[in-house]
Amino acid sequence: MSIITIERKVLEKNDDIARRNREEFAKRRILAVNIVSSPGSGKTSILERMLEYFEGKVSVGVIEGDVQTDLDAQRIAKYNIPVVQVVTNGMCHLEAKFVYDSLSAFDGKDIGLLIIENVGNLVCPSNYDLGEEFKIVVLSVTEGDDKPLKYPSMFRNASVLLINKVDLLPYVNCDIDTMTKNALTVNPKLKIFQLSCTTKQGILEWCGWMESQLL
């Protein structure tokens, strides 16, 4: 019998490509962020509000990750910005190589902000570094205030939490203070914003903070 000692991270190859992405972003002076959440929490709607805010201020590029269809890329294309749709064909997360392969679409476009919208899933994308500066996790009030405790990995690995659909608070059984407390229990350093894409509540504050990160 013989034993080969490996002691290697299973995602080492992904992490290597993420490092290359990070170097590429630094070289091109791009701030890249990775938006993660469950399906239907409002990632694409938040993205649209951000594109409206940044129009004429900062040139934005978008990578859309979905299991199937290019519906999100079609939504984003209306804003006349470079967008790449990555269809994962069943895979529940984006990997660093998808981002690396998409970068050529932004050649010569002088992008300042790259927003990567991950596949809707509150577990799997947390394991995969894409080379982003930070992760933004979106949680809508309709999902319940206990989710940070149930899915700690995603909230631990994110820097920002966007609590979305706050206009629905009167109609759902969700206590926003409990949700905030639970999120901060998992990750006390989370920066938290409350938003509604329908009433636009909190959008200016959130986008303003995001803009300050570009300086």
Added chain:
Amino acid sequence: MHEMSLAQEIVASIREHVGTERLPRVTKVTMEIGAASGVVAESLQFAFDAIVQETSLSSVRMITTIVPFVVHCSHCGSDSQNDGGYMLCSRCDSPDVTVVSGAELILKQIELKDS
């Protein structure tokens, strides 16, 4: 179910380290799974077994060890276990912590029988 992608990475790693010729001699692969890694040991084993079926690795057993989630506190200086996977010192409740272990997925070793 990202365990399927992870299992594919593990199989690729085994192939890379062992080489095609020695593949049929592999008997065991040992994994360390962080308690807060978001990886479910049973799902990983299931995915691995499904992938290696009817290949030269079909008789390989996957052994998994769970590594507790431990954080180091720069406030009180202690290392403490936090089963919830929270970024909080279990001793003094300070948020000034860094992860020591328990968020990783590591391929530890591969065992081969003699030819």
